[in-house]
Amino acid sequence: MGDTVNGDELQSMRREQMRLRGSLAVVLLLTVCVFALFLSWLAMDGPLQPLLSVKVTVAGLLIVYVISAGTVAIYARWIRVRRDPLLRELKKHGTDAK
Amino acid sequence: MNTSPIAIACFLIVIATTLVITTWAARRSRSRSDFYAAGGSITGTQNGFAIAGDFMSASTILGVAGFAFSGNAESIIYLVAPVLGFSFVFLFIAEPLRNLGRYTVAEVVALRFPGRSVRVFAASSSLVVTIFYLLAQMVGAGALIEVLIGVPYRIAVIGVAFLMMLYVFFGGMLATTWVQITKAALLIVGVTIVSWLAYRRAHFDLDSLFDLAGRNLQTYTVNAGGGNIASPFSSVSLALTLSLGVAGLPHVLLRFFTVPNAEQARRSVFVAMAVIMLVFLSVQLFLSYGAIGFLYGDDAFFKDGKLLGGVNMPVIHLARALGGDALMGAVAAIAFATILAVVSGLTLAGASAIAHDLYAQVHKRGAVSEAQELNMFRVATVLITIVAVVLGIVFQGKNIAYMVGLAFTVAASANFPVLLLALYWRKFTKRAALIGGSVGLVVSIALIVGGPPIWVGMLGNRAPLVPYSYPALISMPIAFLVCFVAALLDSRANNAAAQSRFDELERRALIGADPAGTAERV
Numbered sequence: 001m002g003d004t005v006n007g008d009e010l011q012s013m014r015r016e017q018m019r020l021r022g023s024l025a026v027v028l029l030l031t032v033c034v035f036a037l038f039l040s041w042l043a044m045d046g047p048l049q050p051l052l053s054v055k056v057t058v059a060g061l062l063i064v065y066v067i068s069a070g071t072v073a074i075y076a077r078w079i080r081v082r083r084d085p086l087l088r089e090l091k092k093h094g095t096d097a098k
Numbered sequence: 099m100n101t102s103p104i105a106i107a108c109f110l111i112v113i114a115t116t117l118v119i120t121t122w123a124a125r126r127s128r129s130r131s132d133f134y135a136a137g138g139s140i141t142g143t144q145n146g147f148a149i150a151g152d153f154m155s156a157s158t159i160l161g162v163a164g165f166a167f168s169g170n171a172e173s174i175i176y177l178v179a180p181v182l183g184f185s186f187v188f189l190f191i192a193e194p195l196r197n198l199g200r201y202t203v204a205e206v207v208a209l210r211f212p213g214r215s216v217r218v219f220a221a222s223s224s225l226v227v228t229i230f231y232l233l234a235q236m237v238g239a240g241a242l243i244e245v246l247i248g249v250p251y252r253i254a255v256i257g258v259a260f261l262m263m264l265y266v267f268f269g270g271m272l273a274t275t276w277v278q279i280t281k282a283a284l285l286i287v288g289v290t291i292v293s294w295l296a297y298r299r300a301h302f303d304l305d306s307l308f309d310l311a312g313r314n315l316q317t318y319t320v321n322a323g324g325g326n327i328a329s330p331f332s333s334v335s336l337a338l339t340l341s342l343g344v345a346g347l348p349h350v351l352l353r354f355f356t357v358p359n360a361e362q363a364r365r366s367v368f369v370a371m372a373v374i375m376l377v378f379l380s381v382q383l384f385l386s387y388g389a390i391g392f393l394y395g396d397d398a399f400f401k402d403g404k405l406l407g408g409v410n411m412p413v414i415h416l417a418r419a420l421g422g423d424a425l426m427g428a429v430a431a432i433a434f435a436t437i438l439a440v441v442s443g444l445t446l447a448g449a450s451a452i453a454h455d456l457y458a459q460v461h462k463r464g465a466v467s468e469a470q471e472l473n474m475f476r477v478a479t480v481l482i483t484i485v486a487v488v489l490g491i492v493f494q495g496k497n498i499a500y501m502v503g504l505a506f507t508v509a510a511s512a513n514f515p516v517l518l519l520a521l522y523w524r525k526f527t528k529r530a531a532l533i534g535g536s537v538g539l540v541v542s543i544a545l546i547v548g549g550p551p552i553w554v555g556m557l558g559n560r561a562p563l564v565p566y567s568y569p570a571l572i573s574m575p576i577a578f579l580v581c582f583v584a585a586l587l588d589s590r591a592n593n594a595a596a597q598s599r600f601d602e603l604e605r606r607a608l609i610g611a612d613p614a615g616t617a618e619r620v
Contacts, residue, residue: 007204013229018522028341032182034325036175036337043171043328053359054308054387057174061382064178065375068185072371075189087609 013086020078024071031067053061102423108431114285115268116265116438118478120278123269129436130468133270133354133475134201134450136492137299140275140363146369149353151278152443153344153370154285154377154438155181155231155502160410164614166386167393167405167412169319172327172336173386177378179337185343188367193343194521194607196354196363203225203351203517211528216462224348226539227505228448229485231349232441234501235399236490236496238410239437244432245407252434254491262441263483266449267476271356274442278469281432281439282373292413293380295420296388298315304383310391312356318394333611335571336503343506346513349447357593360610389416408495424594445482452478502566504546511542511573519581521607524600530585536579 040051055075119405129138140148145530165173199206204220236255237500243254264405265273327333344350389412395397399406399415406415414433418426458466493501516535546552548563566572 010405016602024189025186028182028185029338032179032337033334035112035178036333037330039171039174039202040327040333041332054312057171058383061174061178061379065181067381069375070180071185072188076368080544081363081371 011084011088013083017083019077020075027067028071035064036081045073102246104424105427105430107436108248108427109243109500110400112431112435112438113261113282116261116435119280120265120269120273123273124274127270127272130202130454130471132272133472134446134454135352136271136275138356138358139272139295140280140356140362142357142365143369144279145308145353145357145362147282147364148275148278148356149350149366149370149484150373150377151282151285151436151439153347153350153440154282154374154436154441156235156242156410157435158377159285159289159381159413159436160238161234161502163386163389163413163416164410166261166382166556167389168409169315170327172333174382175327175333176340177382179340180344181375181378183341184367184371184374186342186345187350188371190518190521191351191364192354192367193360195351196357196360197607197610198521199355201352201355201454201606202405202450203348203513204451205518207457207516207531210526210599213528213532214463214597216528216531218460219453219532219539220516221451221460221512221538223508223516224451224534225448226543227346227509227513228348228444228451228482229489230487230505230508231347231502232316232444232448232482233489233493233506235437235441235444235487237493237495237501239434239441240490240494241408241410242414242430242433242437245411246427251494252491256438256487258441259487259490261438262486263479264443264553265438265442266445266479270475271446274439274488275353275356275444276412276620277435278439281435284432284435285377285406286373287324288429289377289380289385291428292388292420293384293416295393295425296384296416298421299388299392302460304363306389307384307387311387314390314394316379320471329566331571332566332568335566336568338569338574339503339506339510339568342514343510343570346509347505348451348513349443352450353443354446385413385416386418389413389463392416421439445479445486448482452481463515507546507568507570507573508542510570511577512536512539513576515577515581518577520586521603523585524597525585526581526587527585527588527591527596529591530581532586534577534581537580538549538573541576542569542573544601545573 039057043057114391127136129135136486162173162176165176190279196207202221203224206215208219236258236467236596239258240251240255243257244248244251247255265277287457288425298306300310327336344549353368357363357366393405393415396419400418405411414426414430417429433555453471455589457474457478458464458471462470515538516531520531546569549567549569550562550565553559553562553564560616
């Protein structure tokens, strides 16, 4: 049954998976860069130094953690809802593989 | 500092516990699979704790708090970026790695590009990262033990190296895993207790703790909260290094081979992220600010204006300030367990690369018995131990958090681009992997050596060749660019056989090596 996971639906799912991964990766990269620039701005030109502006820094840290956990949760949910059922179905019944 | 009997007792309890674990694991570790991957018998939750234990090194509670204590705000990036890095690992690396590999990361790259050359590169690059990281841990371990129980630095380094050798030599991955799980649990308990005591000392008022810390930073530190991240380049470079470097750390990645399927690999990352976020948040909110707030101004912790024991000791002193010698001893023992757990993971990663990749697959071309390979694994373990001792002594007194940054730089510039492109880019070729990865490795090391901490700080030159302490923002894009250009110029290598191999890799990354077990593995 090794070749039974090559149908159109599987290809579509793979493209969807890469698009989702790519989008979430962009969000993560932007988050890390913006946070680093924010800290740098605080340290260089801003009104407060990062370690001194404790509440601002801690809020930023929590926001980054939430974004990070959020991307993982979104991708994990997509796997549960979209990918795993498809692969289980393919395992059971195969597909009209090309 | 005076040697505390309680500290010595706590250290002995940690050592005894880890040796019991090793004895137990040694009875159960017989095969190659047992030594490299604990026979794939670790659950996702256990592996998550082990990943957290493997990842949160001495720099987490000692070096990062030390950075903050001296006013360097880059400590915040050290606590934020790796968490994002684990999200990258979750999205792109964990599942494919579990489905494609058995023992080492180089094996996965070699699956895409068969032959010896790519495997030699991937294994060598893994070794370089492992050695840098190991070096940081040995320096931290030697300093900690010297300060806390009065053992000379060199003897302390040798003692730690001997223990890590015992774990890996006899217990392999199973012993390493349970040492890491124990360490993660101890770390959570220790950090929680110190955090609660700091919060209580601040009369359960975070505002007053933060205000006190802010006042002390302005009064006592030169940087007053800025430090090395004042340059946007350095700040972004460090953040990207620590984020993407996680996805190239061999000792973390090979933990995904220890779980039975991809679902458990995903769960591993979930649990690891939760544990790491909990500890990091506590380190920032209570340990760093607590140390800044409660230690500055108290002469008991300073001599000639310098913190007793050196820059990495604020958390240990904070524990003493909050809970006396008993708590200080306990926290020091937890930090010691932290170091033992990480160095054993690193040693195992290095020994696997040498025994499985360089010896069995490259030198012997796969024609080697399991017993011969395991013998080489043990020889490699001893060799890495000797290297760790020598480097630990040579690099005595350097800030260990920075050294971890060096390991991440090489991981982000050499390992990560090759692994990511091998897994996901159809047009990537073997030659491109070799050239791009090698360029990333050489450029990252050259930039690190020419940067201020080594060229000026260690080698004594007047000005650095490269003005940046964290050069991954240069070396990583160069590695990716060279990979892309080399692959496009090498388009003839993208023949039907290469395409077919990539299709098979994609299929296997999704459903695992055994199609019959699709439902269970995915």
